[in-house]
Amino acid sequence: MTSLARTEPAAHDASNLSPSVLARHACRTGMASSTAGVADGFVQGNLAIMPEKLASAFHRFCQLNPKPCPIIGMSDVGDPRIPALGIDLDIRTDLPRYRVWRDGEVVEEPTDIMAHWRDDLVAFVIGCSFSFEEALRADGLPIRHIERNVRVPMYRTNIACQPSGPFAGPMVVSMRPFKPADAIRAVQITSRFPAVHGAPVHLGHPSSIGIADIARPDYGDPVPVADDEIPVFWACGVTPQSVIAAAKLPFAITHAPGLMLVTDLLNKQLAVL
Amino acid sequence: MTSLARTEPAAHDASNLSPSVLARHACRTGMASSTAGVADGFVQGNLAIMPEKLASAFHRFCQLNPKPCPIIGMSDVGDPRIPALGIDLDIRTDLPRYRVWRDGEVVEEPTDIMAHWRDDLVAFVIGCSFSFEEALRADGLPIRHIERNVRVPMYRTNIACQPSGPFAGPMVVSMRPFKPADAIRAVQITSRFPAVHGAPVHLGHPSSIGIADIARPDYGDPVPVADDEIPVFWACGVTPQSVIAAAKLPFAITHAPGLMLVTDLLNKQLAVL
Numbered sequence: 283m284t285s286l287a288r289t290e291p292a293a294h295d296a297s298n299l300s301p302s303v304l305a306r307h308a309c310r311t312g313m314a315s316s317t318a319g320v321a322d323g324f325v326q327g328n329l330a331i332m333p334e335k336l337a338s339a340f341h342r343f344c345q346l347n348p349k350p351c352p353i354i355g356m357s358d359v360g361d362p363r364i365p366a367l368g369i370d371l372d373i374r375t376d377l378p379r380y381r382v383w384r385d386g387e388v389v390e391e392p393t394d395i396m397a398h399w400r401d402d403l404v405a406f407v408i409g410c411s412f413s414f415e416e417a418l419r420a421d422g423l424p425i426r427h428i429e430r431n432v433r434v435p436m437y438r439t440n441i442a443c444q445p446s447g448p449f450a451g452p453m454v455v456s457m458r459p460f461k462p463a464d465a466i467r468a469v470q471i472t473s474r475f476p477a478v479h480g481a482p483v484h485l486g487h488p489s490s491i492g493i494a495d496i497a498r499p500d501y502g503d504p505v506p507v508a509d510d511e512i513p514v515f516w517a518c519g520v521t522p523q524s525v526i527a528a529a530k531l532p533f534a535i536t537h538a539p540g541l542m543l544v545t546d547l548l549n550k551q552l553a554v555l
Numbered sequence: 556m557t558s559l560a561r562t563e564p565a566a567h568d569a570s571n572l573s574p575s576v577l578a579r580h581a582c583r584t585g586m587a588s589s590t591a592g593v594a595d596g597f598v599q600g601n602l603a604i605m606p607e608k609l610a611s612a613f614h615r616f617c618q619l620n621p622k623p624c625p626i627i628g629m630s631d632v633g634d635p636r637i638p639a640l641g642i643d644l645d646i647r648t649d650l651p652r653y654r655v656w657r658d659g660e661v662v663e664e665p666t667d668i669m670a671h672w673r674d675d676l677v678a679f680v681i682g683c684s685f686s687f688e689e690a691l692r693a694d695g696l697p698i699r700h701i702e703r704n705v706r707v708p709m710y711r712t713n714i715a716c717q718p719s720g721p722f723a724g725p726m727v728v729s730m731r732p733f734k735p736a737d738a739i740r741a742v743q744i745t746s747r748f749p750a751v752h753g754a755p756v757h758l759g760h761p762s763s764i765g766i767a768d769i770a771r772p773d774y775g776d777p778v779p780v781a782d783d784e785i786p787v788f789w790a791c792g793v794t795p796q797s798v799i800a801a802a803k804l805p806f807a808i809t810h811a812p813g814l815m816l817v818t819d820l821l822n823k824q825l826a827v828l
Contacts, residue, residue: 462757462758462760463756463757465759466754466755466756466758469742470754473743481739485739486735486738486759487785490734490735510760512758555828
């Protein structure tokens with residue numbers, strides 16, 4: 283990029299733009315693949331968009347359930363911008379792919395939502411485990427699903443979220459197996475990141491939270507848990523999407539799983555200590 | 556105490572003395588019972604005393620193994636005072652009971668060590684789990700052995716301490732069972748107290764650290780672990796005593812188990828955050 287800029291200055295010189303801005307630009311111009319590994323170090327977020335008349339109940343749902351639904355940004359009514367997450371950010375175009383929901387069903391998976399935008403819509407951006415996984419890896423902890431290049435296993439639990447209006451349902455959790463000493467370290471590290479799910483909600487006894495078979499996740503892919511390991515469970519940003527589906531809203535928009543919003547926030551900025 | 560002082564002023568008015576000072580005074584004048592529950596809120600410590608020519612190797616042992624052997628105070632050579640732990644503290648008289656060791660055997664359990672003191676002795680005071688148990692209880696976590704009024708169960712592990720001179724051997728751990736969510740909270744709380752063993756060293760798989768039968772502790776008393784609980788293991792201040800015994804030092808002095816030094820430090824002062 284730098285050498286190109288040197289020999290052939292572009293109308294819009296991209297060499298000084300951050301990887302997060304470049305990622306959003308790529309989405310605007312056709313990128314429609316997973317954001318895993320994109321713009322390392324930058325916060326990625328889950329997206330939920332809905333009409334204003336439902337948004338206040340959803341906002342309250344997030345407030346009541348901060349571990350699965352930590353809000354890292356939201357738009358004004360009808361405004362597609364969220365400047366706190368990126369000065370140039372346009373929530374209608376800057377994700378790789380969206381899901382349009384009607385009455386609890388996905389009816390379309392477009393790469394932008396220009397045709398669906400309305401001036402009564404509110405966008406919520408919710409923290410994602412990519413951020414704390416970076417901190418775990420930086421500390422040398424091995425993350426099984428990343429090692430195996432599969433999606434993290436996720437499970438519906440018997441932990442009821444606090445309901446708000448039409449939004450209700452069980453917490454969804456993601457699972458990462460660790461050796462016990464690493465599990466303790468993982469609790470310490472993720473406790474520093476309450477804005478991206480924070481400390482685990484459970485460890486060691488899947489059946490206590492309603493998980494019948496650890497080998498059969500409800501979302502994502504299974505990963506093995508060795509005899510000398512502990513399965514560690516974090517509240518998961520799939521919870522709001524699952525709750526939105528169950529509420530059978532007349533209309534809502536989310537990101538497509540794994541194809542997230544890349545923001546200008548740095549993961550390390552989310553650490554509270 | 557206050558009302559007594561009001562009606563009948565004593566020659567030495569004790570009403571303004573802290574409970575920790577009163578506890579040490581009680582030891583000087585005959586108290587020879589457990590310090591569990593004595594001077595709530597004040598730091599209690601394990602004691603190890605040995606001749607200067609062994610003390611440097613022991614000091615290095617503690618330095619290399621800070622989780623089982625966190626030093627919270629030490630004396631100068633031949634000096635029975637440790638002003639940082641109590642202005643008036645005299646390490647020869649201020650514990651309820653001592654153990655005098657010769658060649659790895661306890662030869663005497665006196666209530667003071669005036670007759671054994673020498674001008675080449677160095678005293679080490681090592682943090683104790685009473686401090687972090689106060690923080691756990693303040694957070695509402697139930698502690699099984701306290702509920703049952705027995706001693707905490709302790710186990711020799713297969714985790715080797717880093718050796719130093721004659722000091723070597725396995726880490727001893729204490730165990731407290733918790734529901735998983737409470738275990739996670741316990742990791743967070745005890746991480747704030749590195750001076751009193753800090754975060755757990757293990758959880759969930761006793762056999763991984765060489766514990767064959769959780770129902771048969773090597774020290775203390777057994778407590779039940781329910782099916783939906785996780786045994787959580789902390790490095791234990793019995794480790795240095797076990798290592799001193801194994802080293803078969805010609806001469807050493809320790810506290811008697813459960814009969815600790817009460818210091819003027821407050822437990823909450825040990826929190827790093």
